Amino acid sequence: MKLGLHYWSFTTPPEPGLITPTLARTAQIADETGFAAFTVMDHYFQMDAVARAEEPMLEAYTTLGYVAAKTERMALGVLVTGVMYRYPGLLAKIVTTLDVLSNGRARLGIGASWYEREQSGLGVPVVPVGERFERLEETLQICLQMWSEDNGPFEGRHYRLTETLCVPAPIRRPRPPIMIGGSGEKKTLLLVARYADSCNLFGGDTDELRHKLGVLRSHCEAEGRDYDSIEKTVVMRVSPLDEPDAFLATAEEYAALGATELQVTPDRHPVEFAEQVGERLLPKLADIG
Missing domain, CATH: 3.40.1280 (Alpha/beta knot)
Incomplete structure (x- = not known):
């Protein structure tokens, strides 16, 4: 452990x-x-x-x-990382910079931002929960494209990039690992199954954790993803x-x-x-x- x-x-x-x-x-x-x-x-x-x-x-x-x-x-x-706090292309560049300067030790932890007092106080747009999750999925897609050989455009509902150039590339190969935090069963754990290398859950009752991991396993089966390839981490x-x-x-x-x-x-x-x-x-x- x-x-x-x-x-x-x-x-x-x-x-x-x-x-x-x-x-x-x-x-x-x-x-x-x-x-x-x-x-x-x-x-x-x-x-x-x-x-x-x-x-x-x-x-x-x-x-x-x-x-x-x-x-x-x-x-x-x-x-x-709160998805609303940085444009996705810049976030990919920030994590890449950390990875290069740390000699390959960065990982991208990300989730749907939630702290509305902080967002309103500092002028960050406060959007509905459904939109935050749409932006989260597009952010994951953009980061993956930035860390691939594809330097072309990205066209999404919320973000449009004309180039996804990221030089230097991350030291970590094939890319920095992606951790998605949160235990929402319909959206968060589905995004883990689609995109993440690890999930992050809050510890508590063992039966509850077993249930959340069971939900993740079901999403993996539906997405054709190997459940065992996803690292399970717990606060x-x-x-x-x-x-x-x-x-x-x-x-x-x-x-x-x-x-x-x-x-x-x-x-x-x-x-x-x-x-x-x-x-x-x-x-x-x-x-x-």
Whole structure:
């Protein structure tokens, strides 16, 4: 079982001048101790469902560019990119840039954006949910074309590109892997079956996760896709340090369902969190799955 560190908050420590060294040290420790991936959110305001919107937040891909320079082996991605925040051709170029500068470690995590306060506040168009999913599918198609030998035009309902030129090409071959986040059964998991290399689901009740994966399997069968070729990743809700035994037991249950990567979020000082998880839990997770 692999482990990813999801760096979702820049509030600890509270001094703004410590954001950069804390981020750097946390990422370096995660890289050195064996975390498989390092991810950040694609938000500009902190999520007001979990904290104050006014808390510090950094732009995702700029942050990952900095982390790339401080690390050597971890995969780097956004969990997950909001489809409304960047034009698709530019998004493909941004992810390619991260991939080149990190020597092939970028992955595209993407989903339908949802945080309307943030979007309205910063002037991002707020469109109906159905349109967001249409744009998400076109974005996936555009990224795949940008990362292929086809440099020609793309004509969609929402996006029209006269050229899909992307030079240099990504280091990762055949392209950066695509992760789609979300558990919607009718649209999100269908897009996973059509386009993605991995899905990302929220952990919780094992029966619920089993059901979601069953839905994904059905979509794969309908799309002629090999279900086993899709990596299953899960955001954990159990604290790995406060409840280590429960965390490991849940990891074993998820592994039995086919999950191969878990994401954990710091619930204390990020450097302390990375150190303790790396020392106490990563060796045990290596034996699971």
